[in-house]
Amino acid sequence: xxxxxxxxxxxxxxxxxxxxxxxxxxxxxxxxxxxxxxxxxxxxxxxxxxxxxxxxxxxxxxxxxxxxxxxxxxxxxxxxxxxxxxxxxxxxxxxxxxxxxxxxxxxxxxxxxxxxxxxxxxxxxxxxxxxxxxxxxxxxxxxxxxxxxxxxxxxxxxxxxxxxxxxxxxxxxxxxxxxxxxxxxxxxxxxxxxxxxxxxxxxxxxxxxxxxxxxxxxxxxxxxxxxxxxxxxxxxxxxxxxxxxxxxxxxxxxxxxxxxxxxxxxxxxxxxxxxxxxxxxxxxxxxxxxxxxxxxxxxxxxxxxxxxxxxxxxxxxxxxxxxxxxxxxxxxxxxxxxxxxxxxxxxxxxxxxxxxxxxxxxxxxxxxxxxxxxxxxxxxxxxxxxxxxxxxxxxxxxxxxxxxxxxxxxxxxxxxxxxxxxxxxxxxxxxxxxxxxxxxxxx
Amino acid sequence: xxxxxxxxxxxxxxxxxxxxxxxxxxxxxxxxxxxxxxxxxxxxxxxxxxxxxxxxxxxxxxxxxxxxxxxxxxxxxxxxxxxxxxxxxxxxxxxxxxxxxxxxxxxxxxxxxxxxxxxxxxxxxxxxxxxxxxxxxxxxxxxxxxxxxxxxxxxxxxxxxxxxxxxxxxxxxxxxxxxxxxxxxxxxxxxxxxxxxxxxxxxxxxxxxxxxxxxxxxxxx
Numbered sequence: 064x065x066x067x068x069x070x071x072x073x074x075x076x077x078x079x080x081x082x083x084x085x086x087x088x089x090x091x092x093x094x095x096x097x098x099x100x101x102x103x104x105x106x107x108x109x110x111x112x113x114x115x116x117x118x119x120x121x122x123x124x125x126x127x128x129x130x131x132x133x134x135x136x137x138x139x140x141x142x143x144x145x146x147x148x149x150x151x152x153x154x155x156x157x158x159x160x161x162x163x164x165x166x167x168x169x170x171x172x173x174x175x176x177x178x179x180x181x182x183x184x185x186x187x188x189x190x191x192x193x194x195x196x197x198x199x200x201x202x203x204x205x206x207x208x209x210x211x212x213x214x215x216x217x218x219x220x221x222x223x224x225x226x227x228x229x230x231x232x233x234x235x236x237x238x239x240x241x242x243x244x245x246x247x248x249x250x251x252x253x254x255x256x257x258x259x260x261x262x263x264x265x266x267x268x269x270x271x272x273x274x275x276x277x278x279x280x281x282x283x284x285x286x287x288x289x290x291x292x293x294x295x296x297x298x299x300x301x302x303x304x305x306x307x308x309x310x311x312x313x314x315x316x317x318x319x320x321x322x323x324x325x326x327x328x329x330x331x332x333x334x335x336x337x338x339x340x341x342x343x344x345x346x347x348x349x350x351x352x353x354x355x356x357x358x359x360x361x362x363x364x365x366x367x368x369x370x371x372x373x374x375x376x377x378x379x380x381x382x383x384x385x386x387x388x389x390x391x392x393x394x395x396x397x398x399x400x401x402x403x404x405x406x407x408x409x410x411x412x413x414x415x416x417x418x419x420x421x422x423x424x425x426x427x428x429x430x431x432x433x434x435x436x437x438x439x440x441x442x443x444x445x446x447x448x449x450x451x452x453x454x455x456x457x458x459x460x461x462x463x464x465x466x467x468x469x470x471x472x473x474x475x476x477x478x479x480x481x482x483x484x485x486x487x488x489x490x491x492x493x494x495x496x497x498x499x500x501x502x503x504x505x506x
Numbered sequence: 507x508x509x510x511x512x513x514x515x516x517x518x519x520x521x522x523x524x525x526x527x528x529x530x531x532x533x534x535x536x537x538x539x540x541x542x543x544x545x546x547x548x549x550x551x552x553x554x555x556x557x558x559x560x561x562x563x564x565x566x567x568x569x570x571x572x573x574x575x576x577x578x579x580x581x582x583x584x585x586x587x588x589x590x591x592x593x594x595x596x597x598x599x600x601x602x603x604x605x606x607x608x609x610x611x612x613x614x615x616x617x618x619x620x621x622x623x624x625x626x627x628x629x630x631x632x633x634x635x636x637x638x639x640x641x642x643x644x645x646x647x648x649x650x651x652x653x654x655x656x657x658x659x660x661x662x663x664x665x666x667x668x669x670x671x672x673x674x675x676x677x678x679x680x681x682x683x684x685x686x687x688x689x690x691x692x693x694x695x696x697x698x699x700x701x702x703x704x705x706x707x708x709x710x711x712x713x714x715x716x717x718x719x720x721x722x723x724x725x726x727x
Contacts, residue, residue, distance in 0.1 A: 100708070102688035166670075215690065215702075215704070216550050216551060216668050216703045217548075237548060239550050239551055241551070245549070246546075269537055270539060270713075271537075308540055310540050310545055311544060313540075
């Protein structure tokens with residue numbers, strides 16, 4: 064076999080390094096938790112936070128909507144809602160994902176399985192709904208599109224459930240960036256697999272990706288109080304993570320990870336070979352890492368709060384340097400920070416109650432700004448005064464989360480604030496050009 | 507606690523072809539890639555049509571260079587000021603070409619294409635001179651160095667490939683003439699379908715070779 068010459072390796076390293084100016088080759092984001100294939104990372108000040116928002120019957124137009132919040136402190140409308148795009152329908156808005164070119168934001172409903180494609184390139188302040196993809200159930204039998212994960216020119220869509228029985232057995236669909244269905248990949252149901260799905264996270268350097276597992280539609284659309292009192296329903300949560308061969312799109316190993324492992328985050332250091340996840344029901348951090356022989360192993364490495372009290376960790380966000388992890392726990396409304404200097408022994412070093420209920424957490428690339436949203440699922444959110452709906456922004460100095468701004472999503476008649484992604488005006492310049500500097504990318 | 511691990515056996519079985527096996531070793535990768543032919547490359551998108559100029563200034567349809575053979579197409583600009591940017595992309599294509607030179611079957615079915623997205627500077631003469639720097643390594647598969655007459659001609663091609671070329675956001679003089687882009691290379695089958703897209707994150711020559719061989723096996727079967 065021919066081997067790369069030392070010169071070519073040096074050139075390759077320099078080549079990869081050069082793109083850090085445009086996009087880190089091993090980059091992911093909240094700004095830190097996206098697909099590594101996404102270019103145009105926002106490494107400075109984000110201008111906008113896009114919030115995929117569940118509609119509430121009788122509140123505003125009652126529809127799911129994409130809300131734009133001005134997040135630039137230098138702006139006159141800082142901390143204000145400056146735009147919203149209603150999809151004219153309520154379908155349990157949940158998660159979003161960017162295409163690799165960062166032109167589009169894909170967002171979906173867990174109930175109606177519609178996938179909405181928003182153009183965020185033409186005018187990042189004012190996303191436009193340009194396409195609705197409605198063929199996921201028909202093409203695959205999967206429903207509840209959850210995670211959207213970019214591949215070059217394509218998007219992986221992780222389902223949560225299936226159209227046959229509404230259970231947790233599901234799979235992954237592959238679409239091209241134009242919204243054309245390409246292929247489907249069932250979650251493994253043999254060899255220890257439970258067939259459930261939730262999140263996707265790719266490590267191209269190892270030719271692997273990991274998936275996690277949650278629950279089917281019959282569970283996630285059920286009233287939460289009723290669900291926890293239903294012993295049979297409580298049996299139907301995912302207990303596995305799957306390691307896949309990325310090129311082959313085939314499962315290679317199944318890990319037993321009890322208690323619904325949710326978001327997966329790879330360390331962004333290219334020299335690292337590990338990822339973490341949090342289990343919702345058992346309240347633990349798990350580490351998936353290669354051992355000395357190069358074999359992948361999964362192990363529980365820390366408790367999140369007191370697992371016996373079921374704090375329900377629902378989202379995590381890893382720092383760009385891989386040295387720290389934010390964890391939101393829904394039930395107690397806490398935002399917790401874990402020191403990940405030793406990923407095999409994470410240590411919680413900070414916590415703060417950031418809401419009566421908290422779900423998603425997103426941080427800027429530099430880790431100095433942290434955003435928290437409130438809604439988990441329409442039928443799982445708390446009631447009464449505890450059912451507040453918001454996006455809260457904080458500044459993080461390494462010691463304390465200091466409030467920056469807050470948007471009350473009920474007062475603004477918007478709905479339930481769920482998933483957040485960032486936008487930047489720099490992308491508009493890049494894509495559309497500027498006076499005297501027309502862009503070849505303008506479309 | 508180490509979780510129970512179940513290895514799913516026989517999912518990635520390799521075809522028995524000695525020539526192919528040579529292209530599957532994963533030492534430089536740090537992992538063992540799946541064997542060519544053991545996986546499917548999806549039909550992602552049709553390669554766009556367009557009008558291009560070859561090295562001899564002849565006007566040609568782009569499809570002439572994206573159909574009939576397996577094609578690896580890279581979009582670059584020759585005056586790229588970043589010595590480790592576009593030049594390295596061409597260097598990697600040269601490296602692939604050298605490797606393929608010893609694989610008779612693949613050499614006969616493969617072409618390389620370098621297409622400039624800077625027609626203002628990259629005339630056919632410039633592309634010919636640029637090619638001279640890369641074609642000195644022996645025979646290998648054919649390698650075409652193409653450009654277009656104008657931005658008007660290259661823009662729809664870029665759109666068709668989904669290749670973004672940006673304006674440097676700061677507008678500084680040091681960036682004048684720079685055409686920042688997240689480099690992509692496209693593997694295209696004989697029918698003109700884009701079957702894989704390689705970016706900075708994932709341009710591993712061994713994997714590209716395996717993908718080419720996968721398309722070759724697909725043709726044979």
